[in-house]
Amino acid sequence: MYDHLRKSIESQELAPLERIVQERVAEEMSTSRTPVREALNRLIQDGLVTWVAGAGFFVSQLRRKDVEETQHLRRILEVEALRLALPAYTPADIRHLRSIYLEMVEADPDRADYVDLTRRFHQALVGPCPNELLLKHIDEVWTVASYAKVIGRYGETQESVDIMIADHFEIIAALESEDPAAAITLLEEHLASVHTSITHILAEDEV
Template sequence: MELDASSLNRSLPLRDQIYQMVRNMIVMGQLKPGESINEILIAEILGVSRTPVREAVKRISDEGLVRVIAQTGTFVSPISRDGLEEAYVIRRALEMESARRAAPKFDAAAAEGLEDNIAAHRLAITRGRYTTAIQLDDVFHRTIAEICGFPAIWRAVDISKAQMDRGRYMAIPKPGYGDQTIEQHTAILEALRRKDPEGAARAMENHLETSFRNTLEVAENVLG
């Protein structure tokens, strides 16, 4: 288990940092479906008590990323088609509305920020830095939620999309998928630049539907 005690900031809540560490390991595929989550081992590696670890794992369990089996243990949940589809439905509804509401508020500064994001995303894809590419993808979507004036939309999306993210980390190295994302982000940007609410919402829907289809295609062999 790749955990780094030196990355913990002991002056900040440990449960939140441990939550992010373990959640990222699940989402990025470092912890595989069915793999055991050993709270005692995590606590020992990080040099903390079991309490913040238990709290972090409980939060991850609430998101459906792990399963707690009584008298047996805690295990990484399988990736399921139902889980992927549910995440997609929630994300589509929230992000279409986010794009729709961002369009009337879109200005030159916002356009420049998204242009820079797309350029950095394209470079990451070209250089095969797929983790960076996914992080930049998230920044693109989060920025639109911030522009629309409802940053809590992104917080809700970030929690609900964890299952899709597990598939995304498997899907993005596939040739063409990264370029497809860049093209669709550009279409969203152009609709926002035109201050076209419905055009932005449709472009967002098309982008998320494509991501969902691509994720299903790649994840097919591991779906539970």
């Protein structure tokens, strides 16, 4: 139930400020209100849902500052992790990365788990990094609910998806060519582009 509601929010199936009716969700999921209420309380802790006394549960509005700071942190951590990972890269690591890339190419960007595909690609990209604490912090960045939600919106347009897929392809090509400097530069440029797009998305919400 929790995963279902979270993905619905991250994919914008449930829009910001939309009221979540427990009875309706319970009926759709063929369950009682109890697991729905428990899931909603967890989502409140994640910052994805807000409880308004006398009105009910609502999808939370994004906080621009939180999302931008999270993306900034991600850029710092992920680039450093790739830098440390490169000496340990093997052909098997690149094949794994390419398999996720191909899954993204063939996937429907509108599917609820497309954010998970994006996350899997970037986690695989830095996977060979020997610094386990650094990898843990990167995973924690991806679990910030508001960040995952806006990343889902980044893939709303075909243009954004095409750019993301092209960026991923170029990073893989640099790894296959054993060009570490190019791989790092391409990742830096990709994450900077994502940051710019996220800023535009949040700015539009404020209009």
